[in-house]
Amino acid sequence: MSFRINGRDDSAMRMTRLFAKTAILGLAIVLTGNIGVTAQAPAPAQGRGGGRGAAAAPPSAPTPRRADGKPILGSVPGQPVGGWGAGVTTLPRGGGLDEVPFQPWARAVYDIRQIDQFEPHTRCKASGVSRQFSTPYGTEFVEVPDLQRMYIMDNGGPNSYRIIYLDGRSFPPNIAPTNYGYSIGHWEGDTLVVETRGLNEKFWMDTRGTPHTAQLKFTERFTRSDMNTLKYQATIDDPGTYTKPWTTTVFELRWRPGDELFEYICQQSNYGPELMVGSQEDVDNTRFFVP
Amino acid sequence: MRMKSVRAFILFVFVAGLAVTARAQEGYPLAGTWYGDYGTGNQKNDLTVIMKWDGKSVSGIVNPGPNAIPIKSAVMDITPGKPAPEGRNSTTGIPPVFKVHLEFNAPGAAGGTPTVFEGTIQNPVAGNRRISGTWTRGAERGTFQLRHL
Numbered sequence: 376m377s378f379r380i381n382g383r384d385d386s387a388m389r390m391t392r393l394f395a396k397t398a399i400l401g402l403a404i405v406l407t408g409n410i411g412v413t414a415q416a417p418a419p420a421q422g423r424g425g426g427r428g429a430a431a432a433p434p435s436a437p438t439p440r441r442a443d444g445k446p447i448l449g450s451v452p453g454q455p456v457g458g459w460g461a462g463v464t465t466l467p468r469g470g471g472l473d474e475v476p477f478q479p480w481a482r483a484v485y486d487i488r489q490i491d492q493f494e495p496h497t498r499c500k501a502s503g504v505s506r507q508f509s510t511p512y513g514t515e516f517v518e519v520p521d522l523q524r525m526y527i528m529d530n531g532g533p534n535s536y537r538i539i540y541l542d543g544r545s546f547p548p549n550i551a552p553t554n555y556g557y558s559i560g561h562w563e564g565d566t567l568v569v570e571t572r573g574l575n576e577k578f579w580m581d582t583r584g585t586p587h588t589a590q591l592k593f594t595e596r597f598t599r600s601d602m603n604t605l606k607y608q609a610t611i612d613d614p615g616t617y618t619k620p621w622t623t624t625v626f627e628l629r630w631r632p633g634d635e636l637f638e639y640i641c642q643q644s645n646y647g648p649e650l651m652v653g654s655q656e657d658v659d660n661t662r663f664f665v666p
Numbered sequence: 667m668r669m670k671s672v673r674a675f676i677l678f679v680f681v682a683g684l685a686v687t688a689r690a691q692e693g694y695p696l697a698g699t700w701y702g703d704y705g706t707g708n709q710k711n712d713l714t715v716i717m718k719w720d721g722k723s724v725s726g727i728v729n730p731g732p733n734a735i736p737i738k739s740a741v742m743d744i745t746p747g748k749p750a751p752e753g754r755n756s757t758t759g760i761p762p763v764f765k766v767h768l769e770f771n772a773p774g775a776a777g778g779t780p781t782v783f784e785g786t787i788q789n790p791v792a793g794n795r796r797i798s799g800t801w802t803r804g805a806e807r808g809t810f811q812l813r814h815l
Binding site: 478482484490493495576584586587 | 742746760790
C-alpha cells in the first residue's frame with residue numbers, strides 16, 4: 376500500500392525510518408557491548424562460551440577447599456560472602472520434553488500447568504530441591520562442619536532454607552512430608568551427592584511445573600568445578616509420576632561474589648510485581664529495602 | 667462423662683488424621699480427600715471419598731468410619747489437550763480433560779449394590795479442584811459433586 380504524508384511519498388519515509396532504525400540498532404549494539412563487559416567485570420568467570428565479553432574474562436580461580444581437602448560449596452573464609460545465581464527455570468533434559476518418561480496423567484498435568492500458571496513458589500510457598508536454584512535472587516550455601524550439616528538458603532519467595540545432613544545418618548522410617556523434605560548428603564570425591572525424601576506435593580520442582588508425587592526420591596549432585604562454577608545434576612525417581620527414573624543434563628550455577636541474603640518479604644496476593652528490583656539475570660541488591 | 671471424653675478424643679484423632687491426609691496432595695489429581703454430596707433432586711446425602719495413588723492404581727474408601735466402603739475401582743480417563751508452547755502466560759493451549767470413573771458397592775443386599783460415579787475434574791492441577799457428574803445405582807440415578815479438601 377502506498378500513501379503520502381505531508382507531501383512526502385512512502386519511499387522517502389521508508390528511507391528515513393531505515394536510517395533511524397540503523398542508528399538505533401548501532402547505538403544498541405554499542406551499549407549492549409559496554410553493558411556486557413561491565414557485567415562481566417565484577418564477576419570474573421570462565422564463560423560458557425559464546426557470550427559477549429566472556430572471552431575477555433580472566434580464568435576463574437580454582438575450587439576453594441577446606442583444610443581437609445573437601446570443596447567449599449559456599450563462601451570462602453576471608454573472602455567476600457557470595458551466593459549462587461539463578462539456574463535454569465526448567466529441569467533440563469537432553470532430548471527435550473518427549474524424553475521425560477511421564478506417566479500419561481503426569482504429562483497431562485504438565486501440559487495444563489503451561490496454561491494455568493499457579494506456581495506455588497510465586498505464592499510464597501517454600502519450594503524444594505531443584506526449584507531452590509531458580510529463584511532470581513540466588514541461593515547461599517552455608518556449611519557448618521561442627522554440626523555436620525549444610526544449609527541451602529534461598530532468597531525470594533518464602534525466604535526459607537533446607538538442611539542437608541552430612542553426619543552419615545539414615546533416613547527416618549516415617550518422614551512427615553514437607554516442602555523441603557529430608558536431605559542427606561555424602562561426598563563422592565569432589566561431588567556432594569544429596570538424596571531427598573519426604574517431599575510433599577505442595578511445590579513444583581521447576582518453574583514450568585514438572586510434576587511429582589510424595590513418592591519422589593530426588594538425588595542431586597553438586598560439583599564446584601572452579602571458584603565460579605557449581606555444576607548441578609538431578610535424578611528424579613518417582614514411580615508415582617514417571618515410568619522410570621530419569622536424570623537431567625548438567626547445568627551450571629554461577630558464583631556471585633558480594634551477594635548476601637537480604638530481607639525479603641513474600642506475601643500472598645502481592646499484586647505489585649513491578650516493584651521487584653532487577654530482573655532474573657541481574658538483581659540490584661544494593662537497596663536496603665526491597666519492596 | 668468419661669465416655670464423652672473418649673468420643674471427643676476419637677473424633678479429634680479422626681479429624682486430625684483427615685486433615686493430614688488432606689494436605690500434600692497436588693500431584694496425582696485424584697489423590698486426597700474429597701467431600702461433597704450426591705442425591706436426586708433436592709435430596710442430598712453427604713459424601714466423603716479418600717483416594718490414594720501408588721503409582722499404578724487408585725485405592726480408597728467412601729465415607730470413612732466404622733461403615734466405610736472400599737472403592738472397587740477408581741480410574742481417570744484423560745483426553746489430551748493441545749500443549750501450549752513453553753513460555754510464560756501462554757494462552758494458546760487447550761487443557762486436557764480429566765474424566766473420572768468411580769465404583770463401589772453401597773451397603774445393602776449380599777455384596778452390596780454396585781454404584782457408579784462418572785464425572786469430570788474441574789481445574790485438576792489446583793488445590794481447590796472439584797469433580798461433578800452423575801451416579802447410578804440400579805435404577806436410581808442422580809448427580810454428585812465433590813471438592814478436594
